Amino acid sequence: MELLELMKYRRSIRKYQGRQISREDMETIIEAGTYAPNAGGGQRSIIVGIRNAELAEKIGRLNVARFDRSRLSGSYVSAEQPSIIDDPTMKSGFYGAPSVCVVFAMKNFLYSIPDAFCCAENMVLMATELGISSCIIARGEETFDNEIGAALLREWNIPENYITRCFVLLGYCEGEYPKEKPRKQGRNKIIE
Ligand SMILES: Cc1cc2nc3c(=O)[nH]c(=O)nc-3n(C[C@H](O)[C@H](O)[C@H](O)COP(=O)(O)O)c2cc1C
Numbered sequence: 001m002e003l004l005e006l007m008k009y010r011r012s013i014r015k016y017q018g019r020q021i022s023r024e025d026m027e028t029i030i031e032a033g034t035y036a037p038n039a040g041g042g043q044r045s046i047i048v049g050i051r052n053a054e055l056a057e058k059i060g061r062l063n064v065a066r067f068d069r070s071r072l073s074g075s076y077v078s079a080e081q082p083s084i085i086d087d088p089t090m091k092s093g094f095y096g097a098p099s100v101c102v103v104f105a106m107k108n109f110l111y112s113i114p115d116a117f118c119c120a121e122n123m124v125l126m127a128t129e130l131g132i133s134s135c136i137i138a139r140g141e142e143t144f145d146n147e148i149g150a151a152l153l154r155e156w157n158i159p160e161n162y163i164t165r166c167f168v169l170l171g172y173c174e175g176e177y178p179k180e181k182p183r184k185q186g187r188n189k190i191i192e
Pocket of ligand 1 (some may be wrong): 010011012013014077083084119135136137138139181
């Protein structure tokens with residue numbers, strides 16, 4: 001697909017089939033993440049791919065456990081692909097996606113957050129190109145801030161000075177793939 005067309009086609013998917021993605025596709029998506037622009041050329045981010053639906057569900061539940069609804073601005077996210085903001089009864093912030101990539105960045109590095117989200121953006125675009133649906137998920141910091149989370153990070157040998165910044169859900173869209181969203185006008189300009 002031509003790049004701009006692919007960017008317009010990509011949607012955040014929150015309804016997934018049970019079908020798992022291939023290991024090869026996950027490797028390609030992670031590789032795309034490693035080629036993201038990164039502050040100072042430091043290549044500091046770490047990506048851990050979890051191609052295990054049961055483990056993804058466990059982490060997805062931790063992701064939603066400390067969701068602070070009191071700080072929401074009040075709008076809804078999507079009627080077609082409802083998020084945990086739209087449906088407070090949802091038990092997992094990962095919506096049943098069979099795979100998830102965890103993006104870690106250095107805790108005390110000034111550009112740690114933008115580095116991680118640049119990785120995530122490369123990954124969702126690569127996934128789209130491969131015909132895989134995706135969604136970027138926040139609340140990385142609090143997801144592993146508990147005993148179960150800390151044990152997982154130890155198991156994966158994540159360095160002490162690293163923190164989770166975001167997740168990229170991966171899987172196949174269940175039901176109709178949502179249409180392109182019209183853009184809000186009047187936000188951009190070009191100065192000559
Ligand atoms: C920084 C960031 C954080 C996001 N966090 C979440 C999240 O925690 N949960 C979720 O369901 N979607 C999350 N999203 C996806 C957005 O809700 C989605 O991009 C937005 O609604 C626009 O829809 P689209 O991606 O289909 O164009 C996040 C997106 C970004 C860029």
